[in-house]
Amino acid sequence: MAAAVLLGPARRTALLTALCFTVTCAIGLQGWTSVSLGGFDLGIFDQGVRGYAHFGLPVSTLKSFHHEFPPGFSLLGDHFSPVLALLAPLYWIWDDPRSLIIGQSLLFAAGVPLIRRIAGYAFAGAEPRTARRAADLAGLVYGLGWPLLVAARVGFHEVAFAVPLTLLMLERGLARRYGTVLLAALLLCCTKEDLGLLVGAYGLVLLLRTRRTDDRAGRRTGLGLLLGGPVASAAAITWLIPAMGGEPGYYWNYGSLGTDGGDALRNLLHDPFLLVQAAFDQPLKPLLLLWLFGTMLLLPLRSATVLCAVPLLAERILSSNPNHWSIARHYDSLLWPVLLTAAIEVLGRLSATGRPERSLRRARRLGLGAAGIALVAAVPIGLVPLVLPSSWAPKPSEAALVRAAALIPDGASVEADNQIAPRLTARTDVVLVDGTPRGREYVLTRGDKRSFPFKTDKEQAERIQLLLAHGYRQLWAEDGVVLLHREGDEPVPGEHVPGPGSKPVQDEVPTDVGHNLFRG
Structure with missing residues (x-):
């Protein structure tokens, strides 16, 4: 009887449900532990x-x-x-x-x-x-x-x-x-x-x-x-x-069909082959x-x-x-x-x-x-x-990001590397380090490893030098990670905060994306 209960439909459903939860949750938490989940999109x-x-x-x-x-x-x-x-x-x-x-x-x-x-x-x-x-x-x-x-x-x-x-x-x-x-x-x-x-x-x-x-x-x-x-x-x-x-x-990512939905429909009615071209280009x-x-x-x-x-x-x-x-x-x-x-x-x-x-x-x-x-x-x-212990541990650069983030006080305004941003959302006013300086109190970034949305690590290194030359001081540096603090009111060239008339922009996809079915 006990064996029959153990193998009953309800018990098998419960076991499979628990297995799905355990595996997917473990994968997600592994990403958190290894600092591989970014501000885009978890943050x-x-x-x-x-x-x-x-x-x-x-x-x-x-x-x-x-x-x-x-x-x-x-x-x-x-x-x-x-x-x-x-x-x-x-x-x-x-x-x-x-x-x-x-x-x-x-x-x-x-x-x-x-x-x-x-x-x-x-x-x-x-x-x-x-x-x-x-x-x-x-x-x-x-x-x-x-x-x-x-x-x-x-x-x-x-x-x-x-x-x-x-x-x-x-x-x-x-x-x-x-x-x-x-x-x-x-x-x-x-x-x-x-x-x-x-x-x-x-x-x-x-x-x-x-x-x-x-x-x-x-x-x-x-x-x-x-x-x-x-x-x-x-x-x-x-x-x-x-x-x-x-x-x-x-x-709207369908420019080959038209400038918008209505334009695409008109173009397809005129030339249905556009659909095949777009699907296999x-x-x-x-x-x-x-x-x-x-x-x-x-x-x-x-x-x-x-x-x-x-x-x-x-x-x-x-x-x-x-x-x-x-x-x-x-x-x-x-x-x-x-x-x-x-x-x-x-x-x-x-x-x-x-x-x-x-x-x-x-x-x-x-x-x-x-x-x-x-x-x-x-x-x-x-x-x-x-099951690989190494997959649970952050790499040196990511581990350094975690240590640097601990130095930022609660309530501070921060520009942060994409990989560390989710660990700052609960206690700071955080935005992403990107192509535009935002004038925040703290900047936590890397100079030797490319992070989204930068195209090269050289761009990140240049950003660090720009900030150091215009009112920021280096508080901490390790394994390519740099924590900067703003010491004055000197404006940074290109500094900008979105205002009421801001026009939203999309990211430029790096040239190495879209060539491998199994890589993002």
């Missing part, structure tokens, strides 16, 4: 959620100063993500950036029961033993899949909510619980402005699946999502983000598609659910921003629930009782093959570094 979200925790707007000086947004700008003017306010209670318990790492891991882990239920629906026509094994394998592959491990490795992002909410929408749709589908869709639209397009695509999926059934509620829900999702995205991009201080068209773009679908043995392509991935994939494939083309960032975690659900649905159909034995064997091979690839890919990305 930005820490400042924003801390604003919510104090019942204010999600203001981030790291974001607004660096990108020259005017005073009063909040993160809602960058991406429409009010759902992040739900994390504010974590800061009432522990006012620390690591609360976000823990919160993200909890949200990722919440997807394990959902993906197991999805497998249960998909394999309802299979033998009970096959269905049980499929649910277990689905939970394991989801929780240790490389997209979640990559997202954990880069710190924190809105994907923390997008992943379980997407799974909730898909799972409740299979259960025909359309009220919860609508709730999940609404929360997705409040997670990031472009996720309304995913919601709209799922509406199309529901319409396709209910068109020849008596499921009128499903058709009504599908139609509502198909229309409401894109409208929500358009409203957020056109009105809500600018109303919060955002710059219209700030994230860089070698990394088809490689990304090959990786995403090839590693899953093309299984998702046989399910209508894969349509939900089309808008998000199109955003990346058509983009001119090289950061969107690799798998080394958080973007694939947005696709992970969709692709995995689609693959499970296909395998469930192939495994149904009554199908030829050849089909059943093929389904087993495909399922084990796709699962094996996902888990093998996770080994070098996140699992091996967890």
Whole structure:
């Protein structure tokens, strides 16, 4: 009896959920311990959620100063993500950036029961033993899949909510619980402005699946999502983000199609081939598609659910921003629930009782093959570094940043290196050291190792000399790290603080980005 309880479905779900949480949280905390998580993006979200925790707007000086947004700008003017306010209670318990790492891991882990239920629906026509094994394998592959491990490795992002909410929408749709589908869709639209397009695509999926059934509620829900999702995205991009201080068209990275959405649509109607040109103008773009679908043995392509991935994939494939083309960032975690659900649905159909034995064997091979690839890919990305002591220790330069940061008093105004910024957000008024001097009391930077957003370490060394020549004194230096203190009111050439008329700017992507599928 004890063995039966130990191996029961609830216990297996709990164990797989705990495994997902433990691994993703450990990867995130490893990044913190090794000082590899930067102000972009962990520090930005820490400042924003801390604003919510104090019942204010999600203001981030790291974001607004660096990108020259005017005073009063909040993160809602960058991406429409009010759902992040739900994390504010974590800061009432522990006012620390690591609360976000823990919160993200909890949200990722919440997807394990959902993906197991999805497998249960998909394999309802299979033998009970096959269905049980499929649910277990689905939970394991989801929780240790490389997209979640990559997202954990880069710190924190809105994907923390997008992943379980997407799974909730898909799972409740299979259960025909359309009220919860609508709730999940609404929360997705409040997670990031472009996720309304995913919601709209799922509406199309529901319409396709209910068109020849008596499921009128499903058709009504599908139609509502198909229309409401894109409208929500358009409203957020056109009105809500600018109303919060955002710059219209700030994230338009599709110049090869047109100057804006309307211009792109007109150009595509005139010459549809522009779409193909934009999608394959860089070698990394088809490689990304090959990786995403090839590693899953093309299984998702046989399910209508894969349509939900089309808008998000199109955003990346058509983009001119090289950061969107690799798998080394958080973007694939947005696709992970969709692709995995689609693959499970296909395998469930192939495994149904009554199908030829050849089909059943093929389904087993495909399922084990796709699962094996996902888990093998996770080994070098996140699992091996967890057991290497050297991966937990900061390098000399990063360790020096931590020691220097301890010398800065609470409440000081600081310009800080990207890697140390998250450790100063809770107790100082910190902005990023970038191409423009900001005139702050303290400047903590490096002169011999390139840090975002500088293009070369030479630029950083020149900045140090400029500050020393105009009113700053060196307080501390070690392993290339320098801590400077402003001694007077002498202006620094080029010194600037964003004002009411500031025009937001984007970063110039370094020339070494966009050439390797596995590097950011």
